[in-house]
Amino acid sequence: MDLFLQTLINGILIGGILICLTIGFQLTFGxxxxxDFAVGGWAxxxxxxxxxxxxxxxxxxFISIFLVFALFLLIGRGLGPLIYRVRTxxxxxxxxxxxxxxxxxxxxxxGGALWLWSYxxxxxxxxxSGQFLSLGPVTIPLMRLSAFLMALLxxxxxxxxxxxSRFGMAVRAxxxxxxxxxxxxxxxxxxxxxxxxxxxxxxxxxxxLIATIYSVNPTVGxxxxxxAFFVAVLAGLGSVGGVLVAGLALGLLEAYVATYIGxxxxxxxxxxxxxxxxxxxxxxxxxxxx
Amino acid sequence: MASxxxxxxxxxxxxxxxxxMAIALAVLPAFIDPYTLRIATGALMWAGLACAWxxxxxxxxxxxxxxxxxxxxxxxxxxxLMQSDVGASFFITLLPAxxxxxxxxxxxxxxxxxxxxxxxAIATWAFAEMLLQLVTVLDFTGGTAGLSLPAYLNEFFFYYxxxxxxxxxxxxxxxxxxxxxxxxxxxxxxDDEPAAESLGIRTNLVKVQSFALSAAITALFGSIYAYWTTxxxxxxxxxxxxxxxxxxxxxxxxxxxVWGPALGAVLLWVTNRYxxxxxxxxxxxxxxxxxxxxxxxxxxxxxxxxxxxxxxxGKELISSILSKL
Numbered sequence: 214m215d216l217f218l219q220t221l222i223n224g225i226l227i228g229g230i231l232i233c234l235t236i237g238f239q240l241t242f243g244x245x246x247x248x249d250f251a252v253g254g255w256a257x258x259x260x261x262x263x264x265x266x267x268x269x270x271x272x273x274x275f276i277s278i279f280l281v282f283a284l285f286l287l288i289g290r291g292l293g294p295l296i297y298r299v300r301t302x303x304x305x306x307x308x309x310x311x312x313x314x315x316x317x318x319x320x321x322x323x324g325g326a327l328w329l330w331s332y333x334x335x336x337x338x339x340x341x342s343g344q345f346l347s348l349g350p351v352t353i354p355l356m357r358l359s360a361f362l363m364a365l366l367x368x369x370x371x372x373x374x375x376x377x378s379r380f381g382m383a384v385r386a387x388x389x390x391x392x393x394x395x396x397x398x399x400x401x402x403x404x405x406x407x408x409x410x411x412x413x414x415x416x417x418x419x420x421x422l423i424a425t426i427y428s429v430n431p432t433v434g435x436x437x438x439x440x441a442f443f444v445a446v447l448a449g450l451g452s453v454g455g456v457l458v459a460g461l462a463l464g465l466l467e468a469y470v471a472t473y474i475g476x477x478x479x480x481x482x483x484x485x486x487x488x489x490x491x492x493x494x495x496x497x498x499x500x501x502x503x
Numbered sequence: 504m505a506s507x508x509x510x511x512x513x514x515x516x517x518x519x520x521x522x523x524m525a526i527a528l529a530v531l532p533a534f535i536d537p538y539t540l541r542i543a544t545g546a547l548m549w550a551g552l553a554c555a556w557x558x559x560x561x562x563x564x565x566x567x568x569x570x571x572x573x574x575x576x577x578x579x580x581x582x583x584l585m586q587s588d589v590g591a592s593f594f595i596t597l598l599p600a601x602x603x604x605x606x607x608x609x610x611x612x613x614x615x616x617x618x619x620x621x622x623x624a625i626a627t628w629a630f631a632e633m634l635l636q637l638v639t640v641l642d643f644t645g646g647t648a649g650l651s652l653p654a655y656l657n658e659f660f661f662y663y664x665x666x667x668x669x670x671x672x673x674x675x676x677x678x679x680x681x682x683x684x685x686x687x688x689x690x691x692x693x694d695d696e697p698a699a700e701s702l703g704i705r706t707n708l709v710k711v712q713s714f715a716l717s718a719a720i721t722a723l724f725g726s727i728y729a730y731w732t733t734x735x736x737x738x739x740x741x742x743x744x745x746x747x748x749x750x751x752x753x754x755x756x757x758x759x760x761v762w763g764p765a766l767g768a769v770l771l772w773v774t775n776r777y778x779x780x781x782x783x784x785x786x787x788x789x790x791x792x793x794x795x796x797x798x799x800x801x802x803x804x805x806x807x808x809x810x811x812x813x814x815x816x817g818k819e820l821i822s823s824i825l826s827k828l
Contacts, residue, residue, distance in 0.1 A: 299800055314800040316796060319793070320789055322793070323793075324790035328789070439629060480633075491618070491626045
């Protein structure tokens with residue numbers, strides 16, 4: 214029973230971070246209609262940035278996460294117009310071209326990281342590393358708890374931005390109908406570019422949290438792209454609200470499989486479940502929409 | 504079969520070009536050293552793989568990110584059946600490899616190709632990663648240690664096997680897709696799926712057929728590759744880099760064309776080997792691939808072949824590139 218409770222807590226804590234990882238991805242799909250393969254790449258680069266900031270400048274990841282967010286917000290903002298151009302171009306299949314473009318972007322990130330930093334895993338140290346909080350039968354690593362809270366903070370920030378600001382209203386209008394939003398005076402290109410920036414910033418921040426809990430190496434990107442896909446497909450592509458449920462579901466699934474069946478089967482079962490989810494509920498558990 | 508009016512001069516030029524290329528490829532091994540021969544064999548393999556990917560990605564318009572799974576299925580079937588406790592001969596293992604790949608393609612493609620393209624891309628990718636994990640934990644595949652095959656060190660044998668397989672793939676695509684009703688159906692569903700359906704095309708069936716054909720060819724090359732390298736492990740035959748290369752080769756050469764994939768494959772494979780022999784490793788190759796994909800999508804969506812076929816179109820493309828810079 215203790216083990217069951219402990220696994221439950223672990224699953225929820227990881228689930229929170231997966232929410233932060235996927236929420237920006239969903240926003241991008243909702244607004245730009247682009248499936249971004251590079252989602253794991255952003256997370257990986259965020260982890261590396263935090264690693265270099267703590268190693269070279271001694272900035273704790275829980276502080277540098279805000280720097281990482283700002284940095285990747287700007288990088289994503291710079292890249293956004295390119296993605297927008299590919300997606301709205303007059304090619305035969307702009308959706309697939311956009312998919313191929315982000316695939317190339319991801320390959321560039323993964324290959325570049327391998328080339329620069331090789332296969333070694335690096336762990337990001339924080340002052341909270343190795344500290345625990347005991348609550349009755351369960352022990353909670355402080356690091357995971359803080360990462361969970363930080364992920365929730367970022368996700369909450371996104372919701373406030375979306376539903377309590379003029380910019381958020383423009384984003385939601387774009388997600389509903391791009392042409393109509395444009396006719397109502399929304400600067401479609403600019404808002405789309407900022408959405409991509411916010412997505413890159415959020416995902417890189419999630420990557421910092423993941424790197425503090427586990428570690429980071431150039432090939433983790435693939436794993437987190439698949440996790441983001443899993444959460445997004447389960448939630449329904451483009452559904453920001455559904456991510457809250459689907460992220461926790463994946464966190465719990467992974468935790469229980471790792472505890473009761475064996476960690477080496479966890480990826481296998483996660484991917485198998487994703488495949489089945491695609492077959493059974495292709496529209497996701499909560500349907501579409503922001 | 505609808506007969507097409509034959510444009511004589513163009514047709515003859517093409518026939519002569521293809522014939523000359525066939526003869527050149529057939530006598531090539533006599534003139535080059537063993538190292539170059541290995542590169543040529545690899546180029547043939549990648550040309551065939553790119554051709555296979557192009558059936559689904561280029562003609563049917565469904566981008567698959569899971570073709571490494573079929574390559575691996577072929578390689579592992581041949582490797583498993585050629586272990587000393589089974590002892591099947593190489594050519595006999597090709598049949599189960601292809602049958603297994605088709606069965607898997609139908610199982611994956613049947614349900615997911617009903618959905619929109621993005622879901623198909625995700626599903627195939629998830630499936631390939633799952634299979635990679637599976638062969639890593641299973642016993643009969645040798646886990647991470649991989650499998651060794653009985654060595655057959657005859658480079659000529661592998662060159663000609665690859666040549667025949669690649670030639671068969673290209674002729675198959677040329678006949679089935681460029682010159683048959685099946686090809687019209689595939690292209691119709693790519694260009695406008697609801698319209699194709701309203702004309703009585705059973706789009707789901709056609710999609711699954713094209714995916715199965717593509718998977719079968721991919722598995723065939725996986726089988727030959729396993730016997731050629733004599734040692735396979737999960738990452739060498741099922742790693743994501745295999746799919747990466749197939750996608751880039753087709754995009755670079757030209758989606759949905761007969762010769763584009765071959766052009767892209769040969770160019771990229773020779774570049775890959777050159778980087779490998781100059782710098783000693785190929786990690787730098789990955790970011791280069793990524794940049795190539797991004798640039799092709801941005802500036803040359805019809806691939807390099809569009810520069811060669813129809814000079815007017817090529818000129819337009821070049822001027823449009825220059826105006827964008």
